Amino acid sequence: MASVTMTVNGKSVSGEVEGRTLMSDFLRNDLRLTGTHVGCDTSQCGACVIHVNGEAVKACTMFAVEADGAEVATIEGQANADGSLNVIQQAFQDHHGLQCGFCTPGMVMSAAALLKENPTPTEREVREYLEGNICRCTGYHNIVKAIMAASGQDVSAIAAE
Structure with a gap:
């Protein structure tokens, strides 16, 4: 198990993950941010795109430990501050x-x-x-x-x- 800490949608989060835990699984299962969809697990469909340190990344192609210390944005963080659609x-x-x-x-x-x-x-x-x-x-x-x-x-x- 490995400890990870990152900022997700402006909030600091931490967790314990296996080294093989995909970022998409960490977001969905550990953080309950289910807006990041998993359609293929092979980087083909793009349903799991997130931003890591400002770059678009397919969350099914990276391990959660690779995002340790990173700034992560998901679809849940895209709305305006008042909750309205961006x-x-x-x-x-x-x-x-x-x-x-x-x-x-x-x-x-x-x-x-x-x-x-x-x-x-x-x-x-x-x-x-x-x-x-x-x-x-x-x-x-x-x-x-x-x-x-x-x-x-x-x-x-x-x-x-």
């Missing part, structure tokens, strides 16, 4: 960027990383950035539209599909 979450709602919702936390976390890196991405850049995130419901069109809207771009000319 601009990305609101754009997903406004532009129907979700259906079943399983991929949504990973999509929102990926979108946040993209917009931090590239504040006004083109449609092509959004689609390329999301290549590591799988959605089986929406066909991506409205997800892309939501991300572009969250960046402040006018998406009124983009036709719904």
